[in-house]
Amino acid sequence: MxxxxxxxxxxxxxxxxxxxxxxxxxxxxxxxxxxxxxxxxxxxxxxxxxxxxxxxxxxxxxxxxxxxxxxxxxxxxxxxxxxxxxxxxxxxxxxxxxxxxxxxxxxxxxxxxIAAFYTRTGVGTQVAEGGIPWKYGADGTVQVISPAKWVEPFDGVDHVLEYAIxxxxxxxxxxxxxxxxxxxxxxxxxxxxxxxxxxxxxxxxxxxxxxxxxxxxxxxxxxxxxxxxxxxxxxxxxxxxxxxxxxxxxxx
Known part of the structure; x- marks a missing residue:
């Protein structure tokens, strides 16, 4: 111990x-x-x-x-x-x-x-829709972008799925x-x-x-x-x- x-x-x-x-x-x-x-x-x-x-x-x-x-x-x-x-x-x-x-x-x-959870944070933005530059190339071009995330409505309000770390x-x-x-x-x-x-x-x-x-x-x-x-x-x-x-x- x-x-x-x-x-x-x-x-x-x-x-x-x-x-x-x-x-x-x-x-x-x-x-x-x-x-x-x-x-x-x-x-x-x-x-x-x-x-x-x-x-x-x-x-x-x-x-x-x-x-x-x-x-x-x-x-x-x-x-x-x-x-x-x-x-x-x-x-x-x-x-x-x-x-x-x-x-x-x-x-x-x-x-x-807990494997994942839903939150309202980021709905309607690139956090949910994807496209945020994660990695640039040496020439300034975007090499890796954030993926689109699953969005699900709860009580008529959209929530985005986030995975645990x-x-x-x-x-x-x-x-x-x-x-x-x-x-x-x-x-x-x-x-x-x-x-x-x-x-x-x-x-x-x-x-x-x-x-x-x-x-x-x-x-x-x-x-x-x-x-x-x-x-x-x-x-x-x-x-x-x-x-x-x-x-x-x-x-x-």
């Missing part, structure tokens, strides 16, 4: 090239930065990531992107990552842009054993976790982390505070240990390194 591994490098050692990864975080808030760095150090490539965004140019998933390790990204927006936009428009990266709530539900459904691995960061893998997230850092934890076939959690089983009130658990397979305890320095995606200040 003790799921703690000695290091982030050990935790990601069996992630092969070509894997699909569900990664928690929103912007730079709550991202599993230590596990991402360990992946970069491991040398794996041709990865597909499912995450709200791809970090920034020099942090988060952005470091894998800049190193050319990502083949495909399923995300809600490009965000502040200029390299993400450049690779997409240059035909170096396939990108499936997905409405944020739909992405969250696709991940939740995957972790709940199940990833090979889930990478998350928690504020607190115990040796059995029960996780607690703090404030806005919860974001996509529980969903990424649920939809990964093998989920790895880096935790800022490792506690013993029984130290977490069961009513406070956000992700039960049944979803988590490996736990990495962060050092004080690793836990403290949290970057701000876009700092805005004002003159006194």
């Amino acid at each position: 003790d799921k703690v591994v000695a290091s982030a490098a050990e935790a990601v050692a069996d992630i092969p090239s070509g894997s699909t990864l569900a990664v928690g975080g929103f912007g730079l808030c709550g991202i599993p930065a230590v596990l991402i760095q360990a992946l970069l150090d491991s040398g794996v490539d041709e990865l597909e990531t499912v995450s709200n965004n791809a970090g920034v140019d020099d942090w988060g998933l952005g470091i894998l992107l800049s190193a050319g390790r990502l083949r495909r990204v399923v995300a809600s927006y490009v965000g502040e990552n200029k390299e993400f936009a450049r690779q997409y428009l240059a035909g170096e990266l396939e990108v499936e842009l997905t409405p944020q709530g739909t992405l969250a539900e696709r991940m939740r459904a995957g972790g709940s054993g 199940v990833a090979d691995f889930g990478l998350v960061r928690a504020w607190k976790g115990d040796r059995h893998g029960n996780l607690v997230f703090k404030d806005a850092a919860r974001n996509f982390n529980p969903l990424a934890a649920m939809c990964g076939r093998v989920t790895i959690a880096e935790v800022e505070h490792l506690v013993e089983p029984g130290d977490i009130d069961p009513n406070e658990v956000h992700v039960p240990g049944v979803y988590v397979h490996r736990v990495v305890a962060l050092t004080t320095e690793q836990a403290a390194e949290k970057r701000i995606e876009k700092r805005t200040v004002r003159a006194e």
